[in-house]
Amino acid sequence: MSLDEKLAQLVGYWVDQGDEIVAPMAGEMASSQSYSEATRHGLGHLTRVYGTRPVDPVERARWLWAEQTRLRTQTRLGIAALVHEECLTGLAAWKAATFPTPLAWGAAFDPETVREMGRLIGASMRQLGIHQGLAPVLDVIRDPRWGRVDECISEDPYVVGTIGTAYVEGMQSAGVHATLKHFVGYSASQSGRNHAPVHLGRRELSDVFLPPFEMAVRDGGVRSVMNSYAEIDGIPVGSAPELLTGLLRDDWGFDGVVVSDYFSVAFLETMHAVAADAGEAAQLALAAGIDVELPTGDAYLAPLAERVRSGATPIELVDRAVVRVLMQKEQLGLLDDDASEPPTAIDLDTPAHRDLARRLAERSAVLLSNDGILPLADPAPSRVAVIGANSASSSSLMGCYSFINHVLAHHPETPDGIEVPSILEAVRRRWPTAIVHHAIGAEVEGDDRSGISAAVDAARAADVAIVAVGDQAGLFGRGTVGEGNDVESLELPGVQRELVEAVVATGTPVILVILSGRPYAVGWALDGPTAPAAVLQSFFPGEEGATAIARLMAGDIAPSGRLPISLPRSAGAQPFSYLQPILGGVSEITSADSTPVRPFGFGLGYTDIAYDALAVPPAPIPAGEPFDAVVRLRNIGHRATDEIVQLYARDTVASATRPVAQLVAYARVPLDAGEAAEVRFTVVPSRLAFTDRSMRRVVEAGEIELWVGDSATRRVSSSVWLSGATYAVTASDARRVEIAVDRGADVPNGRHDAGGDGAGMPAVG
Template identity: 55%
Template sequence: MSLEEKLAQLGSHWFDRRGAGEVVAPMQDTFGARRPDFATASRHGLGHLTRVLGTEPVPADEGRAKLACTQRELVAHHRLGLPAIAHEECLTGVTSYGATVYPTPLAWGAAFDPELVHQVGSAIGRDLRRLGVHQGLGPVLDVVRDYRWGRVEETVGEDPYAVATITTAYVRGMEEQGVVATLKHFVGYSASRGGRNHAPVSVGPRELADVLLPPFEMAVREGGARSVMNSYADLDGEPVAASASLLTGLLRDTWGFEGTVVSDYWAVAFLATAHGVAADAADAGARSLRAGMDVELPNTMCFGELAPLVRDGRLDEALVDRAVRRVLLQKAQLGLLDAPAADGTPPGGAPDDDPIDLDPPANRDLARRLAEESVVLLANPDGVLPLDARPGRSLRRVAVVGPSAADPGVLLGCYSYPIHVLPRHPELGMGVDVPSLLDALRAELTGVEVVHEPGCAVVDDDRSGFDAAVRAARDADVCVLTVGDRAGMFGRGTSGEGCDAADLRLPGVQHELVEAVLATGTPVVLVVVSGRPYALGAYTGRTAAVVQAFMPGEEGAGAVAGVLSGRVTPSGKLPVQVPRDPGGGPQTYLGAPLTRRLDRISNLDPSPAFPFGHGLSYTTFRYEDLTVAAGPVPTDGSFEVGVTVACTGERGGTEVVQLYLSDPVADVAQPVRRLAGYVRVPLAAGESRRVTFTVPADVTAYTGADLVRVVDPGTIGVQVGGSSEGDDVLRAQVELTGPRRRPGADRALRTTATVTDAP
């Protein structure tokens, strides 16, 4: 291969050429002005094709044909005849017109069901392959550190163990379908200062190692992910896109990653234009390539300028060869180096004659199941819910009030096709059937008069609808008050990429609407449909019930309505805390003792309105007979934690049994508790099951004072229950004995759980 042919394999081409003033990302129009046309960009070949289906809305069959045609053109006009790797977004489903929109990842976290998420990943991977797409840009493995960050909805939550196990399941599902999963965003993106998108990150090496990196390590080692995408962030001043210690030292040398590292869009160029660590495009490309970047996305802006540097000796061509070898190996794995099919289909492509339905019943069933499992019942003190089982009371009229009721768009995440692409094409609607919560409630509550008043919009200062909303609530038996977010991009929504929050008040004038409706005296069921947790402390004790849904997708309305009616017994648990106060210093539950409330230390109370792992049901559960290892456990061994959970209510339900560990005496301050295992346990009324967690001592490891991970001998606290805090929590201790261990790169990463009949 010539030098130009090799460099071509390290870049991509995006047909999108939108200009200034259109619905594009910041600087996209500027960068787009520099893009060559396809013939010029691909004259020496091409490594990737950027979002051929996810840029302009066309039917699936037409999009597949367009992609296949592009591949044929690429093969025919390039000396070596190499197709490109086609990549596409896939965070909440295939980003293509008419494709299923699944719940957001934050809803995956609320479901605590890795097996179901594995099935979703598999379904998305299968659909991508049918379209001829080889690589999916997902999932997001960022661990939430500040709820104000706009991309909280894209994350699985604030606990690294939950994020690791759930995203790894998604990765396995996609990879099993032969699609390359891409881990985003490696690493630190979610820890930006002030929760602001692209802001600097000031985490210490211990937080990086113990909180932010474990999900990536598990997805690489256990999930088999074949691609990693860098974070836009700089860590203590070093942009990840130019960090050899992360992209090569940790990722490859320590973890053994053998796939490709691809840049987040324009991240290489940002080294010069945003971070100020490169003089120009060529310098940015050289710095990133040296660090371990293999492919520049979405266009070849910087890597395309590297030929002069190689020829005059400023850049070693061996670095180019290293990246090209990785790209070609991946193409070989994907079948792109095979001979074309008999019908002329390019190698690695998809047949043209197989009709595609991207939203079949099987997909919608998966979306429904995940949505139903993700809805969290936060409070129900008076038993107002479920609405179909109110003893001694007749439910005649329900007022459905609030901006989230009649707008199906509030159910969808920022990277779903209807929110990400279709705002530029309002004539196409949603592209898939997405009932609103109002529609679903009217279908659910047969024989009940359902009246609706929005009251206000999700975000503006128009209060003219308050009076009508108050009247509707006052005249009803129950008011379902719907509030929350509407996803968008770069300030065009209240949640999503570039939609960061100054504080955790409900957007717009929704707080005032809540107060006005609560003042009517009608029992109020507050339903929050959002991409982040909002501060609800002002409403606790004043609402009849509170329900949280994290953008539950195209089947989300039925899931929420089913929980409200009682057709669905809620089983979701919080993957993030719900704050008490909107400006009280957003933090996660993974705090050391000094982050908790201590007597007279501060006048501010950092405790949440609802803790991590919290979630109620329409039945009750009892935990009993907690057992741990009878004797000391070696620091290179494992121990078992057993507990019996019983369904003590009149109806069955599913409980998420949660195991937490603590290290009360360590070299450095440790979290008060951290999740170390969980399992969903379905139970019939009156049924009991025995849950046994097998915990490797490696799971107790932390990064010590010398910045090396260590397993300490000593006492480990054990906690099991239905939440990180609560009356049902059982506690015990286990003793680790033996030498202090420094587990290596082969350390055990997870706890296993088995569920058996209770003795």
């Protein structure tokens, strides 16, 4: 291969890139090369050929197959291009299904359903000739002011790791390579600002931010990783060989391809100023371990070629990356002849897609409060008021990286391409005989209060008012949440709080539905004179989200979602994580209160669950050995439900400070009315490990407090003692807890007090 041919394999080309801003600084970084010139020596990646503009999938597939044939037959090497697309909430293409946003995946606590979703998304991509998906996001949430929170799964690294790995396994089972992002530390940005510096200690990096990526690499076998835009303690990740090579490849054994986040190689010069020019930026990135520059070849083409030819950059760095790229293409069949034909018809939003989208939306809705109004009683209300800007908007159900909000927002003349019923439409379908009064009341953004009086009138004329508020996702200042839409306040945007309070003041029972991409400080809505009768939190639930919400309100299904992130008290209490040491919580030596208004893992249901004892080994366990923790529970109510059983631990004394609570494992357990179950968690040593003073991941001897509950709050508890020498965790150690659920187990009716706070009390779930 000539140098030009090698470099061509290390870059992408954005065929459709125009004035639409769908990536940071995309307009400023647009490639000046024509497509024919860029592909003269071949091409590594085709960038978002379906996902940049609304193109008909069948017509675009015909173009893509012809273009791949041209690359195979009319370039000297005959190597086809790898096609990548965004797929965070489903394939980001016109007419493709849109699933709930990742924050909703976390709220569902349901890896199996996420695995199924990944498989469906991957199958759609494969049909269209797409080889690589730019998901999942494994950034651990640290500050809800950050605009990209809706792209993330949880504030807990184990939830992020297990659910993100399930997505990887599902997608890759369909023959499409998943891409982990953003490796690593991106979400720890200063003050929750996008692209802001990250001030992160090595121990927190190791114990909180790296475990989800390690699980997806070691257990999920992911084939691609994308670097973070972040600089950690002054070192941009895109120029850090200790992370992209030493840790990722040498320590973890990753043998796939590292791709750059869009324009991040050039950012080493323009935003971080650690490179004098684009050529030096290319060398830094290539030496660090970034194999492919996306979305275009701003640094890896002419600037890098000049350095290689002058001897400033060793050709061995280029060869290393080319070998990795060609190995990936070989795995995907791109080095072979292809006699296939493009699809002449394709359904990207089948009944299977919609059924799964609805199930995930149902399982991710979190009931934050309920005075008994939900489920709505029979007979159904005869007069319903549906209020709020998000009540009649389909885009309010979608995340930032949905095609509707990411791309179609720039093409208002183009229809959605998929059916997305609004809350208003879903209410009318679910209660067809009811008289429905509708009023916007107030927009998501702005200070226009002129519509509030009409909303008040609608509420007064109704038996119940459903008020839908929250966010409108978008990018870089367009919308209230999403990439580049960071905030200083966690109050509901605009005058939506005033709208809710005015409707509540009418005396008509109010069900508040929050459609958002981040948790807001809504303590005022959960307690006191301004509190609605019920509050339902739904993190951008996707195309079937409104149908799911209507079914939940009607009682067709019970809510079972849990908060994947603590519900904040205020913006001033941020950043906050339930994974805090003693000094991170409330104390007598500060007047500031960071206690969340609802804890991590919280969520109400329509029945009562009794937790009855937590059994652990009575004798000491060697620090490097697994052990079983067994809890018994019973549905003592009259409705079937799914209970999210959560096992927590606290290392009472350690050589480094440890969190006062840490989720060890969780299980989604279906329970019929009156049914009992026994849940057995086989806790592996890695779940109790931390980074000690010598920067080793270890498990130390001593007492481990354990408790089980329906949130991070203790229900039934016990302790286990670890004995012997300190155990150093190895690569062969299991990272996921094995769970066995025996439904219908012989569980005594009596409630045994195992010594925990609230033991023997029924948990609402």
